Structures are given as C-alpha cells and as structure tokens.
Amino acid sequence: MTNHSPTARRIAKTILNGFDAYFADFQNITLGAKARFERAAWQEAHRANKERIDIYKTKVNQVVKLVHSVTSKDTSMLELWHEARATFAQLVANHSNYEIAETFFNSVFCSQFHHAHIHDSNLFVKPSRPPDDKPLRDYSIYISYSGHDGLEYMIEDILDDYGFSIPWENKERDIANICASLRAAPLAHLENEKDLRVDMLESVFYRNKAAYLVGRMMFGGEVIPLILPCLNNGRGGIFVDTVIYDHDSTSIIFSFTRxxxxxxxxxxxxxxxFLSTIMPQKTRSELYNSIGFHKHGKTEFYRHILAHMKVSSDKFVIAPGIKGMVMCVFTLPSYPVVFKVIKDKFDRPKTVTEEIVREKYKFVSRSDRVGRMADTQEYTNFIFYRNRFSEELLEELQKLAPSKLEMDEKWVIIKHLYVERRMQPLNLYLQDASDQETRAAMEEYGNAIKQLAAANIFPGDMLLKNFGVTRHGRVVFYDYDELCPLTECNFRKLPEAHTVEDELSDQPWYTVGEADVFPEEFPLFFSGNPIARKAFEDQHSDLYDCRYWQRLQDRIRAGHIESAFPYRRKWRFKRRRAGAPQNP
Known part of the structure; x- marks a missing residue:
C-alpha cells in the first residue's frame, strides 16, 4: 500500500466508517419492509420510504463534521483530499460495495467544497476499477428451479421458498392461475416443460402495498422476465395478483415514474x-435508482452521459414544445433526457420563487409517484463542453438564467439543474394523434390526475403541455412548480352570478382564496383542442365536480391509501376460481 499522510488516512477511514454506517441504516429500514407488508402497515411503509431517502444526506452531513474533528489541519487543502481519495481507493479495494462507497466519498467531498474542484484526482469521477463482471453464480442471490417435475410443482416450490409469515389466501388457485397464464403465452411453444429453468431472486421487492417476486425464465436460449406481484388481502392472507412476463410491462414496473x-x-x-438480464434496455443508473440507491444512480448517469458524449457529435438544443414560465429546458437529441434550469426571473403571472420551486422538486423526490411523476436528479456545477451547445441555446441560457451559468472558451458550467427522462409533451403528441390515439391519451391524462390525487398530490397547473407521453404510451406529469398536497386545497363550486354584469365580467365577482380550486373551470385547460376536451369529458367528467375531490380528501385524511397498480387492472387474476386472463 502506498504511504499517505496519517491525516489523509484518518479522513479516508472516517468517510468509509460513515458509509458503512449509512449502508447499515439503509439496510435496516429496508429489512422492515417484510413486516410492514405482512401487517398491512401502509402508512408506516410511506414513512419508512421517506426516512430511507433522507438518511443519505443526514449521514453525509455528519461525516463532514467528523472529518473536521479528526484533524487539526486545514481540510480545505486540495492536496489533502487528493491523498484521501487515493487512500480511500485502497481501503475499498476489497469492499463488496466499493462503487457506492466511492459515491459516498464524492458526496462528502462535494459538501466540503460546495461542488467545486470536480476532478478525478480529487474524487471518483471514474470508478477506481471496472465494474465486477464475474459470473453471478459467484454470489448466490437467486435460486434456480427446474421444470423436471412439471410447471405446477415448480411454481409451488417458488411460492413456498419465499417464507412469508402469514399464509397464502388460496395457494392452489394462485398456482393454477399462474400456470394457465404462462402456458397461454410465453410457454405456448415450449414442447417440453422439463427444458424450462427459472431463476428467482431470493429477496422480495416491496413497494407501496405490494411484494414482487422477481425472476427470469430460460429456455431455448431465451431470457424472459417472470414477476409475481403479491398483495395482502387485509385479513392475514397473501395472494398472487397477476403474472408479468413481457419486457415492456417489466420495464413499467421498474419505471422512473415509480x-x-x-x-x-x-x-x-x-x-x-441480474435485473439487466431481464431489462437490457435500462441503464445501470436507472436500475440503481429503482432499488433505492439514487445517489449512486446519479453517479452512474454522469458517467454514462460522459461516455455518450465521446461517441456522439450532435449538439444540445432547446427542448421542443411550449416554453415554460419557470424553467429553461434543453436536450441532446441523441440522449433520452432533458435538462431543466430555473430561470432568474419567472414569466408572469407566475408568483412562485426559486426556493419554492426547489422545495416542490424535493417534495416529489420523497413522494409516492404512483407511476405518474418523473423521477428527477438534481445536480450542482454540471460541466459541459461549450462546442456541444447550439448558439440558440447559449443565447437563451445567457438571457434567462445568467446567474446559473459560467462559461469560457472550452466549458459551460451550469451551477444548478435537474435531469429528467425526456417525453413527448402531451399537447404536441395530440397534434398528430388519430381520434383513437387522442381518446386513449385523454383516458391516460385523466387517470394520471386521479392517481396523483389519490396519492395526495394536486398538480395545480393541469395544462396539457405539463404532461408527457412515455414510449409505453403512459401519460406522466413533469411540471412541479404549482403542485401541492391535495389536502391543502379548498375545492369549491362556482357561485352563481346574481346579475348580468357579474356573468359577463372578466373578473370573478366572488372572493377567491389562495387555496381555492374550482373544478368547473378545468375545461379551460383544453382551450384550442375541442377533440381532446370531448374525449376527456366522455371518460372523466367526474373531475369537474368539486364533490369528487372533497370525497377523496376525506378518504386521505382518514388515513386511507389507494392501491396503485403498475400493470393493467384487466390482467389481475380472478380470485374466486382458478383460470387466468390473457396477459399479453
């Protein structure tokens, strides 16, 4: 081991101890998910989710203070951190989670230096070594099952091995449902079920009110997802709700909107x-995010886009669509994300502040997104090559967000931005949509509003331009500057006009509080698109009634948590009898 100063070693050891403590706390919160699911303790599950997100920053802040306490030297000296980085790389050389530990080191460094001096000599812009590519069998994280004794016996073995502490509601029915569904589609052309092998991850994936058994089916050189969502019936029993085996549906379950x-x-x-074998289209960043390591997901994203920049030549441009009042939004056409920068001054009539906007994005990151809000990563001092920016984009950023911008002949540094998956704005999608596509999109738009509301989120500004369409055709909300908890809104019926003058007035003749919302005015969001409005009203006219919203508020205040299924309701198994619906 290369000799480094005692101070550098103490700093490196302090950071590694902090990481190990963070990881232990993260794991302990995670391990409680099984008991919360079995007790149907849904409010506890939501609190645990927020607590687990918050512990990262809490632990980083603690470690920054500890670093100052383990040395009397000036911790602002970069040479000291250069040594600490090298020592840390040696300390984690045999660490099972070296790459996440290095991300933790980065977070401590960035907190110490306010996200300045980002260079691989000071922190881990690149990992200290390539990702571990040893065969998965070197570490047993899954159990393999053979179809030698028949599909029914295999599925029974799988269900039995997960060892829930409460019984199955009707295991024989569930097995029959699963087998019928698998034989109807993915195994329809399998001549001999003895040739089937199934690998199931030993750990259960818990989220909201469901437990997901995740694995893969392998035969004839194919790798097919196998996901069994399990629900608690609230009476001390568990049942398998459906079976998911196609790649698109699997991707939606692990979506950035969840x-x-x-x-x-x-x-x-x-x-x-393992997950990448059933979702090869997803990046490592997305998969780390999906299992709760979103800070390392940020690191992986940064490395991925740097690698992409080396093999691409297109330029960053202003994102298509109606320009926002709060954000400058740009994108790289060859890369599927958008970058959002808060403007220095907001367009009228926006009255929110930058601090409020940041709080809204933080609120989203800690909320149950129910598949209807995009996960967003926040970056400070993001560095770009200037020659990759279009002149039009540079002019817009200099005009609308100059305080966020540092530039020289080679670099563009954006001091604060958000990164989000790129989607087609709903208003643009509808311009070229057929009547059938418009109807489907409006059904999705209404469902998005309803599912967000059921999760105690009111979008505020529900203009079509604030929603996007994913590659799977799902409608997702992505403009957060006016959202708020649904329970903070005051839903009212529009007062009747008493005079002709009142009825013709451009201004309301009645008092309007800051939290007042009049659902009867929602048709204004469809101005200029009568076809979309009619399609919406045919399917979601109940959203125009203030009583719909008031009843929902009552349920939320009573502690009720709605179920949010990441798959189509029509795919859910019938629970009164064996026999499965078709699951495309």
Missing part, C-alpha cells in the same frame, strides 16, 4: 446485473 423498491440487497451491484 417510487424506489425496498429490497434486501447486501451487494446491490449483483442485483443490478
């Missing part, structure tokens, strides 16, 4: 590698 899973993953990189 909350993070709680899954016991002592070595997360191994779980990520």
């Amino acid at each position: 909350s993070y899973f709680m899954v016991d993953a002592p070595i997360p990189s191994r779980v990520v590698r």
